[in-house]
Amino acid sequence: MTNATLPPFIRHLLKPENYPHPAAPVQLVQTHISYVLLAGDFVYKFKKPVDFGFLDFTTLAKRRFFCEQEVVLNRRLCPDLYLGVVKVTDQQGNLALDGAGEAVEYGVKMRRMPEERMMARLLASDQCTTAMLDDIVAVLVPFYDAAAANAEIGAFGSAQAVAVNVLENFTQTATFVGSPALSRLQYDGINAYARAFLGHEEIFAARVAGGRVRDCHGDLYSANICLADRVYIYDCIEFNQRFRYCDVASDVAFLAMDLDCHGRQDLAMHFIGRFVEVSGDNGLATVLNFYKCYRAYVRGKIGLFTAAAPEVDAASRARCLEQARGYFVLAEGYANT
Known part of the structure; x- marks a missing residue:
């Protein structure tokens, strides 16, 4: 533009x-x-x-x-x-x-915030450490413990409610299938995986019963974290409660997926391990892969949306499409795990 x-x-x-x-x-x-x-x-x-x-x-x-x-x-x-x-x-x-x-x-x-301390930049320059992730966990666990949790919020963690968030992504990206960023094989495979997992209603019900569905952040990844004089986690979802009222596992899965996307599976494993240790959320592993797949697909969708906006210049459009392609490859990997 x-x-x-x-x-x-x-x-x-x-x-x-x-x-x-x-x-x-x-x-x-x-x-x-x-x-x-x-x-x-x-x-x-x-x-x-x-x-x-x-x-x-x-x-x-x-x-x-x-x-x-x-x-x-x-x-x-x-x-x-x-x-x-x-x-x-x-x-x-x-x-x-x-x-x-x-x-x-x-x-x-x-x-x-100081740009040189943005987590995404630290990851790109290989400066992100396990100690930094421990600091993030130390902020997140008390945040989730204090976050609102009641029957209304808990209902957003049911299989039926989660399905609304997950399945709409396939509707919204249907017109992009066959583009360089999203193949028919990827689309069908990820869609089938998501629908099959959503059929396990008992898994989602157990998470709700365990009090794991709360008023979370909703957009927890490295672009929204600054590791400066302390940990700053900002830019949460404000525009739609159903994206913020979610399983804590969905929130932390986003950052774990993001670390995977940066090629730091070691840091992703450390982050999840430390979070489970401090929070005592031993059931998180049952839904982690599903939510990582969901989060990767959402990031791919956003890349497609941004690239399609008429006000975006050609260089930004190409960059967004390449990023979207990477996210869909990652989502496909989770679906095939």
């Missing part, structure tokens, strides 16, 4: 002089659902007006509500990272950040 085709408020915020603090140089990062502006010591995140079925940001009121939810929910793990909701205002054609006039957009303001 060229600057000329970006929304006016994003074009406005790409100029460092339009911030109330030093911001140069401003960097724009896009996902399939967000515009993220890196501006000096701060990050501003704005939701795109999209509707994917599983999320709906199509109205200003909805985007404001989910910005508020994002701040509240992420302060559970990062109270000093999420600074609050900001607005872009328009007064007689003059846009401003938190200025006078009518609010035309809402976003989330965050404190910027």
Whole structure:
């Protein structure tokens, strides 16, 4: 996407002089659902007006509500990272950040983390250690212990409820089958594996009965973890409760899958082993592979969605498709295990 085709408020915020603090140089990062502006010591995140079925940001009121939810929910793990909701205002054609006039957009303001300490970067440079994973476990176990858990939340861990999340991915990616990223053989094989495992209702019922379904993070992987002066786990799912109300195993499986994806199966095994040891969740292994497959497929789907967005440039599109291909290969491997 060229600057000329970006929304006016994003074009406005790409100029460092339009911030109330030093911001140069401003960097724009896009996902399939967000515009993220890196501006000096701060990050501003704005939701795109999209509707994917599983999320709906199509109205200003909805985007404001989910910005508020994002701040509240992420302060559970990062109270000093999420600074609050900001607005872009328009007064007689003059846009401003938190200025006078009518609010035309809402976003989330965050404190910027040191990029060199992002977990994904540490993994890429082979600097991630078992001690770092132990530190992550030390944050996660008390988080899950304190997370909300009741009959309503527990119901999201049943086979029927999990099936809604898992099987919709196949519906949403059906039109991409046969593309370089997703073959018919992969699609059919992963689909069949998922449906067969979902038939074991007793496995899911045991997890619910054991109190393992809680208000979790929902998006727990290295892109959302910073290992700086302490462990920061941020950017949880705010847009749909059914992706956050899940088995703890689904949450930790995401990070384990991500470590596998980086070629660090050794770290994935250590992470899961340490988590089971500290949490006492000895039944986690019964569902781990299933949830790793689910998480890999979701990441592949997101890559397809991002690549298909008209505002994404050619280089980003190619990168997203290659990443999606890798995730589908990984999901296929789990399905064949």
